[in-house]
Structure formats: C-alpha cells, structure tokens
Amino acid sequence: MNLDVVVCGVGGQGVVTLGRVVAGAALREGYDVRLLGQSGLSQVGAPVMVHLRIGAPAGPSPKVPLGAADVVIGLERMEALKLAPYLRQGGTALLSDEAVRPYEARFRPQRYPDRQCVEAAFSGERVLWIPALDLARRHGPPAYVGAVMAGALASVSNVVDRDQLVLALRAERPQEADAEVEAFFAGYEFLTGADD
C-alpha cells in the first residue's frame, strides 16, 4: 500500500511538522518513508511545500511526480493552487480555508483567489474544505492547524493508522500534546461527522 502526499502552506503554520508527524507515524508502522521539506526560510509567511512518500518501499524519487499524489493538503488558500497539478485522478484534496494575504492582495482583493477559483483549479477532483483555523483556535493557538489537518488526513486515508498518528504527534510536540491531540480529533471528527 503506497501513499503519496503533498502539503503546502506558509511558514508558521506547521507544514513541516505536519509532514514529520505523518512520516513518523508511517515509520512506526514499519513503512519506508521519504519526506522532502522544501521549506524556504525560517520566516513567518514564506511559502512551504512538503513531499511525503510512504510505501514498502517508498517511491524512489523524493519528489512526488505530477498527477501522482493520493492526497494533497493545503493549509493556505492561495498556496493550495500549487497542489492542483500533483493530485492524481480520484485523489482527495484537503484544504483549509485560511487566507494569509500577500501585501498587495490586502488592498486589491481581486488579486487573491476565492474558494471557487481554487476548486476550479482542481477540475472536478474531490475537494474537502476544513475550517482548520477555527478548529485549531478552539483548542489552542493557530499553529494547531497542522494537527487539525493530520486528523482530517486520518479520516480520508487508512494507510497510516489514526492511533499511530496520535502517538507521532505526541512524540513530535511533547510539551503541548494534550491540547494538540484534541485539535487532531477535531479535524478527524469534522470529516467523519460529515460523512454520517
């Protein structure tokens, strides 16, 4: 069973941490893992992209080929557009509606994409919107959006076990584990609840 994931967002949202949590969980389950974090600078607000390949063995290329990702996760609305070419046919896009507007877009709202624009970029593939920032704030600081999205991933893919994800989350962020695990389950239940 292979799982290729591409995650996108901006610095400060915990994109690399989210990748580490999922990759750590897959390692615990005995999978081979490659995680490529193309983080930019350690600056708040810089675009970040992470490629994650899980399998036995994982795909040889550290970058996910175009049109091959089973799941793409977007933590920021405009950055999510970069994910569209990676999603395979029949794959799932998990997108947070959070908007981190560039300087110009603060004065010219038309220069920032709305939901319809992003959905159109995914041309008919399954797009699930998750109010990750609201869910994260209910349990702690905005940086918990990564945990919320990890929970959302657990509800759409069973390649990586949910409980292993929780363990990996606790291992990655030991200081603030309990509140962050609650945020994880908020993301998980938001999607599983919607299916019922």
Add this chain to the structure above:
Amino acid sequence: MSFDPGSSPAPSALLGVEACARGALEAGARLATGYPGTPATPAIEYLLAQATEHLSVEWAVNEKVALEVAAGHSWAGLRSFVALKMSGLNVASDALLSVATSGTVGGLVVYVGDDPGAYYGMVEQDSRLYARLAFLPMVEPGCEPDEARRMTCHAFDVSEAAGTPVLIRGTTTTAYTWGPVDLEPLERGCRTPRVPFDIDRYTKAGAARCRRQHRQALARMAEAARLLDPWNQEVLGHGDLGVIAPASVWGYVAEAVERLPGNERPHLLRIAVVHPLPEERILGLLSRCRRVLVVEELDPLIEERVRSLAAELPRPPRILGKRQGLTPEVGDLDPDAVSAALDHLLDREPQRRAPRRSANLPPSLAPRLLTFCPGCPHRSAYVALERAIARAGYRKDEVIVTGDIGCTILGMNPPHSLCRTEVAMGSSIAVAEGFVRAGVEAPVVAVIGDSTFFHAGIPPLLNAATKNVRLTVLVLDNHHAAMTGFQPSPTQHRPIPGAPAQPLSIEELARAARVRRVRKTLPYFTRRLSRVLATALRSPGVQVVVAEAPCVRRSTARVVIPYQVRPDRCVGSERCRPSCLEAVNCPALETNGGETEVWIDADRCLGCGLCAEACPRRAIRRRIRSRRRLP
C-alpha cells in the same frame, strides 16, 4: 527493514544532511564547525544536539575561518568535519585550494550544500567545479539518508588513507530528504595531537615546492577516487541505450525507469564520485550503447566529460543531454522532467500525459513577498529609517540604501521598499562606498545584520573609515543569524558551554576603527532611532548606528500584551492614508478581503506597538485584559 508496529519506539530517521553529520560522528570526528547557511545548517545543528566530550562543535565567525580551524585540527592528526553552503565554499575557497595542495593527516571532510532551484535565494552555482579547481575528490549521496551516513563515514577513512580532504556535495533535495537510518556506535578512540615540522608540505613560498605539492595533490586525488570507486554503481539493462546520472538525481531516474517494461530498460550508471569521474566505468557503458542520456542538475560537467570520452571510441555512441535541450541548465530537476528526457531517448510518445492542471499560479494573483515576523525589531528600524529620511529633508527615493544577506534584506519589500542591492555577505558597506565614490550627492545608507557584520562586514567598514567616506552604516543587531534558524551571533556568543557570555561589541569595534560617530539605540524606540539616523544622514564621515534588540522569535519575554483596533475609531484601510497596513504591513494585521475593516490577530501580535504609532486616528490600543502567556 522491518519494525514491530505498536508500542515499539519510533525507528531512527534523519535528514540527508543530518545523516552526513551522523556519519562524521560515527567516524570519530573530534571537531565540527561551519557557518549557518541553508541547506547545510542542519549538519552542525544536529551535532550541537549530540555534543559529547569527544567532539567539539561550534559555529565559526565565517566559513573561511571554519575551514582553517578544521585544517589545523586535522594536521594535528585528529578528524574534523566542516559543513557549509555553496556561497560559504566561495568564502572558504582561498583556504580550500591551499589546504588541498598540502593534504591532510587526520581525516578532513567538507560538506557543501548546493541549491539547484535557488530555493533559498542565492546564485545558483555548481560546487562540483570546486572539486576540479582544488584537485579534490568529491562524492555525492543520493536521496537515502542512510547512504549519506555510510558514505561520510567512509570518506573519513579515505581522507586519511589517501591524505587528502574529501568533499561531500549535497543538494537541497538530498539534504532535506528525511528517511530511516541505521545508527551505528560511535568511534571512541583517543589520539594525541602531533604537529610535525614539514615546511615542504605546509608552506607555499617557493615555485618548486608549489609544483611538487600540485603533483602530490593530483596523485592523492587519484588514489582517493580509486578507494571511493565502489560507491559508483552499474545496472545492466537491455538493448543499446544507456543513462548516466549522478546520485543526487538518481531517484528521478529510478522513478522513470521503474515505469518501463523490463525488456526496455536501458543500461544505467549511477555516479557517486562526481570528481574525478569513473572513466573506466563510463567507457564500459559507452562501449555497450548506441545512445546515452546524461541527466544532471546545473552544469553539464558529466555530460561534457562523457562526450569527450565517447569521441575516443572507434564507434562513438550519441550523447544526449543539455546540449540537445533535454534537461534545463537552470533550476532543479524533478521526476517529470527526467521522464520526458527518457521518453525522448526511447523515441516514444510521452508516457505520462501532463496533467490538465497547470503548475504555475495565475499571474493575476498577488506575489507572496516576504516580510518581517510580527514584532520584529527590524520592521521598527526600517520604519524609523523612512522617518529619518523625511526628517533629514530628503525624499525616500533620493536616499540610497544598500542591503545585505539575512533577514535585514527584507527591507527591500513593501512597505519599506528601501534596499536596492544585495551582493554577498558584508557587501552592503563596500557597495555603498562605491555609490559615494561615484559622486552620489544624497546620503547613502548600508543596512547590515550583526552576524553578517562579523562574517565579512568588518573589512569594508575599515576601508570606509580609513578613507572617511560619507556613509551611514545601520547595524541591526538581533543577536542571531535568524534567517537560517536563530543561530547565536558573536554579540551573544558563549565560547564554552557553561562559561559566562562574552559578547563582542559592535560599537567598540567601530570606535576602534576610528568611525566618526557611533550611536546605539533600541529599534522599538522609533522616534529616538529616527532622530539618531537623521543626524547621521546629515553628517560627514562614516556614521555607525546600532539598533539592538534580540530577535523576537527568540525573545525571553514571557507575557505579551497584544494591541487591538477600536472599531469605533478605525475608519478602515481604504479611507485612511497612510493606513497601518501601508505603513507597517505586519502579518498580525488582518483585513477581510474586500471589506475595509482592519483588526489585529491577538494570537500573532507580540505587542511591539508599531501599528499603534502609525495609526493617524489613534484607533489602536493595548488591551491589558487580553494579555497572554508564552510557553
């Protein structure tokens, strides 16, 4: 590799660059040094976290110093490891060539991180050329961190056996690929330092001596290449097609070849020793093939060598690569680019239809320009500089501001839009002097960070000070190399863990250089800083202004009192000129797209108060009730 699922502890996994550092640790390196620079930074960071009594790890003041310390250490017979980014190797290159011709005693391994794709915004350079320039063997791990670990370990043995430094080349992709590694026990042997008197080997004066050293360096390189050769690897395929690629892009080749049916797979040569190239193996592959594709990132170094070797054969195969435009010379590769090149080699229709969805953002969208973090002292300093320019009676576009490497360069982006140039570490001061010498009438300001100043900013300051050029140097001292991950700078450096801090003083250095006027202030006191800067702009001679406040991401403050917008006073960003958004562009200020209302994200605000100061309607206030504790 198999692991018990469930309760077992997580298996070890490292980044590729960390795995190289791990290899150095296992090989018994006793010194690790470098200067922060992405993508090489995590090597030293990893070793700092693993510090043992056997290993001393430090950030050097710059890469040249790091390499020289390591050279002395290895000439005393102990193993040493250096990690730097490609621009750092440029800084260290003067020492590199000299050390290479003298060779080593204890193993000396230098990790250099290249950045194809320029993800971290520097000149896209191919450091393999340095191996050729300095007569040094260079190996390159692929995207398996465990291979990087074993290769570095072996490089130390080879360095000692052949007596030459060994270069390890990482790329952003191989350095930042995280994957499982097998950890092995550390080498714990103890060596006594011994420094021999051998001027024929360790000095350069004298032509005959230098020629002898040159000859010896070439011989050592050939010996090292022989010892490292088992890292190169051939995979026999079918037919008369071949693919040659270095290990750094091997993952993409393997991905593309995996999709081919077994009887169509070409002969493959994976090159791990990228200098000197394994010519025997290349000739072996060429003699089997009619057409050979060479895949590599950046310069076509392997491709050109392969083409010249092919010309020696009686029936030379056709060599395909960058010359035919099959892969780009600019930017990094990806599995799809390699697939397309392979399809060309196999003369067939593209196997993977390009997805209908475009990879580029529509041009109608606003570009994401980097800006300072909320509460950053640099933002306050740039706002103060803008006000100082007005206070001194100039328009913003009249005054010339040169920028430097690091977070401080973000003054080039709106709303500040001040820095016009960024050259290399420390260059802001010398470039500014050049503008003055060209006869620019208006004031010229060089803005530089503290770590950059110590790295390479002191010589240009001395140059300007001795010539008494009219120049203002604004040093933004936040005690860190922040952009690369908050490494300590010498203004707060602790030489030995546990010893009291002995911070260096930029003001005292400037005074010792006979700078005309030296002033220091907190950047958050924007009014005071702008007064000091305005005086500096109007004054003759070199003026140094130090704006000192620790990086806000490493602040020791434990309680934050965020600011809030009073909706009854705020008229909205559209009707307000200049609005807080235009004046400070803090990421904690939020607008709701089309609507004009502004509010402050209380979770992101760190309470610097710059927006409150900028608000013409005094609509932004501190709210003590919403104070929050930081973890």
